[in-house]
Amino acid sequence: MIKGFIFDLDGVITDTAELHYLAWKKLAEEMDWTFDREVNEKLRGVSRMDSINIIKNHNNASVAEDKLEELAAMKNDIYVASLDTMTPKDYLPGAEELLTHLRQEGFLVALGSASKNSSKVLEQLDAKKYFDVIGDGNSVSKSKPAPDIFLFGADKLGLKPEECIVYEDAQSGVDAAKAGGFYSVGIGPEERVGHASVRFETMKEATLFEVKSHFQDLF
Ligand code: G6P
Numbered sequence: 547m548i549k550g551f552i553f554d555l556d557g558v559i560t561d562t563a564e565l566h567y568l569a570w571k572k573l574a575e576e577m578d579w580t581f582d583r584e585v586n587e588k589l590r591g592v593s594r595m596d597s598i599n600i601i602k603n604h605n606n607a608s609v610a611e612d613k614l615e616e617l618a619a620m621k622n623d624i625y626v627a628s629l630d631t632m633t634p635k636d637y638l639p640g641a642e643e644l645l646t647h648l649r650q651e652g653f654l655v656a657l658g659s660a661s662k663n664s665s666k667v668l669e670q671l672d673a674k675k676y677f678d679v680i681g682d683g684n685s686v687s688k689s690k691p692a693p694d695i696f697l698f699g700a701d702k703l704g705l706k707p708e709e710c711i712v713y714e715d716a717q718s719g720v721d722a723a724k725a726g727g728f729y730s731v732g733i734g735p736e737e738r739v740g741h742a743s744v745r746f747e748t749m750k751e752a753t754l755f756e757v758k759s760h761f762q763d764l765f
């Protein structure tokens with residue numbers, strides 16, 4: 547029986563992908579590296595250090611580890627400053643309605659994000675009230691596609707994986723949910739999240755009503 551929901555943040559609750567993109571782009575420009583939206587797509591759901599490694603490899607650059615960490619910190623400063631522009635108007639369409647329904651129906655709700663900036667993003671959105679547990683990039687050491695962040699969330703909610711539905715927009719996030727034995731809702735195109743238990747193009751379609759009708763026997 548489904549008792550809880552675990553949400554990825556970026557690309558599910560709000561679209562920070564654009565702000566991440568602009569921050570990486572600024573860093574790349576300073577380094578004289580190429581970086582475009584196609585490369586940015588590969589960073590969806592991927593941790594900060596893994597992201598900079600992808601960008602570095604895309605440019606065939608060789609950078610010492612400590613310098614790489616310095617660059618990642620520079621990008622993070624740019625990204626965090628840009629979060630100040632975010633307001634409660636910046637939920638993805640449908641996301642806040644879904645979180646409200648889950649509260650009304652008494653489901654347990656956790657965040658399961660790779661971002662170390664999750665708290666700040668939730669504060670900007672005024673979304674902390676919708677979550678019983680916040681699992682973020684500081685909660686576990688192994689990032690998606692390892693299932694650790696979702697297992698952390700389920701454990702803190704006091705639930706088994708098969709009692710939870712994970713919402714994810716990243717390929718590695720759906721992989722992580724599957725690896726942990728969770729049911730999954732994929733948000734986005736078939737080629738990215740087609741391997742989820744059920745897929746919707748956007749959060750707007752992924753309502754509690756639709757999810758309940760898909761997983762009928764589990765409610
Ligand atoms: C999410 C985003 C990624 C981002 C990662 C780490 O998974 O989808 O694009 O790189 O979080 O975010 P952070 O805020 O810790 O740099």
Ligand code: MG
Nearest residue numbers: 554556557715
């Ligand atoms: Mg995401």
